[in-house]
Amino acid sequence: MSVEIAHKELDNKKQSNEAVDSAESAASVVSFDSKGPPVIELDNLCVSYDRPILQDLKAQMRGRCIGLLGPNGAGKTTLLNTLLGFNRPTSGQIRLFGQNLASNNQQIRTQVGYMPERDAFIADMTGIRFVRMMAELSGLSPKEALERAHEVFFYVGLGEARYRNVDSYSLGMKQLAKLAQAIVHGPRLLFLDEPTNGLDPPARSRMLQLIREIRDSGDTHIVIASHLLPDIESCCDEVLVLKEGRIAKYCNLEEEQRSNKxxxxxxxxxxxxxxxxxxxxxxxxxxxxxxxxxxxxxxxxxxxxxxxxxxxxxxxxxxxxxxKRDTLEDIFLRAMDEESFSIRNQT
Amino acid sequence: MAIFLKAYKGYEGPLSPSFNRTFVIFRYALADVMKTRFFTAFFVLSLLLPLGLMCFLYFYHNIELLSQLHLSQYEMPVIDGSFFAVFVQQPQNALLFFMILVLGPTMISPDLRNNAMPLYLSRPITASTYILGKGLVLLTLGSIISWLPTILLFFVQSYLAGDGWMSQHWYIPFASMMTCLLWITSLSLVAFTVSAFVKWKALARGMFFGVLFISSLFGKVIENIFGGNIGDLINIESGLTVLISAFYRTTSELLGSIPDMETSHAFMQFVVIGIIALLILMHRIKSFQRVS
CATH class of the missing domain: 3.30.70.100 (Alpha-Beta Plaits)
Structure with a gap:
């Protein structure tokens, strides 16, 4: 048997095993036996506008930091917006911390922080006033909100710029201010949409360091939507890969990598x-x-x-x-292939 | 989390009740409005009108002073519903229009321009809480320069006139409050709705002015072509005149020609305009939360 044939055989065998695994996992609820109750439960979640965007998503996510991955148009932002209660599911349910999102929306929002992808701030406000206002809107008293706004500005490294107008901040500073407003009220669940978007390498590294610190504090679960695999790999313990509105892969990164040890x-x-x-x-x-x-x-x-x-x-x-451990890129690319493989098999 | 520690810590303290969020938006928006010198100047100047009218009431009832000036009460207008409608309510309507023209578009359009809606709506507030908080600013400031001074004038006049003047003219405070609140609410909602579609304040102001001007013009054109009072139903100015006339119980010529319209129709005109503007505004704001 030639060397090339042996190699092909090995790859084919691995691929077919994975395809079977994938088909099995698609048929059942995706979850891990990690400790603790699920943070996010998706129960046959479908979201449609003029066409289906998210289709039949089932998952129980328990991770401390969950990465949402997928190619452009896969439904990452739609899923994030649906988890935030911005989009109403066409069918199915979402439970956050065991509470139904549809019936406890306002209650859940007191425990949620959100950092949007695009520039988002309130005009003609100093950084400290902006963050204080956001804290008060989350339910903190004015005194507590002011105190935490100062603290969080120093925490993200914008302490010296807190009395400047947010309009005058650089892109990196605006990203940090967005993070500050998302964490000022100490949320239990933090949604970050492309947190390192447009940042230079030192600022990106600082942002990732902050995310890891928040994750390690143990007070907050984080969901990060990003198309930057290294960012997800450096922060997340679980990843949910979306493709064409479906779950292509949901895995615990460490377990996934350990399985290829x-x-x-x-x-x-x-x-x-x-x-x-x-x-x-x-x-x-x-x-x-x-x-x-x-x-x-x-x-x-x-x-x-x-x-x-x-x-x-x-x-x-x-x-x-x-x-040779699988990188997140390997996992992601395989998930993309598996999904098309299982869809081909189903049809 | 203390500043010197620079470590992240969750929050487990008490949370304010949900109705309080409306007042947070109100408080911040009001502070933003009051920090502009132009508006502060306008606000102070607009209070000169009730001050001047209060002086007038004092002179009106000061017979000695009038005789020294060779004037008598009989040469002056009678202080009744017509007086309040023409000399108090009508100037206040103009002031309110100007105030809403200046402030209305600055309330919502900057938030939409800077994608702030997802930040607001990811917190425990709804689109209606947001609109209510912003609207309360115009309602409060509008009330301070309109019906609240009118009530003060009413009590001053009642005190100075005596002889049961208050019991004969009890409808004046009610008329002032109703007219002003309808005018402020409907104009504010129209201003908010227009500004939700236009990112630049100046353009939003122009459009707000245009919407009201065009609706008046359109109403008059329809009236001229078809006759009857169909055109008046579109013309918000006609509705306002009918309400003033009905609430203040006056048909004074100084109000101009009073359209031949039922009071209930005029009232409904304001309600319908308000509801349509509110529905469009809610739809628009909700669409912004999905932008990111």
């Missing part, structure tokens, strides 16, 4: 064919993408030291051994 990339010197033979004897799946490089999937029960033992036995040098 035993995918190794080896670089060797010595009798390659004998070494590959030895690996297959152990029950490993092997592919050779190019010369001296071997892709290996190790089955449960086989340990790395057994690979070294074979190498020693055959006098093969293992020059490098890398755990």
């Amino acid at each position: 035993q995918f190794l990339l080896l670089q060797i010197q010595g009798d390659e064919s004998a070494f590959v033979q030895g690996l297959r004897h152990l029950g490993c799946e092997v592919a050779i993408p190019n010369r001296r490089r071997i892709k290996v999937i190790i089955p449960d029960g086989v340990e790395i030291k057994q690979l070294y033992a074979i190498a020693e036995q055959l006098s093969v040098q293992i020059r490098s051994l890398d755990y």
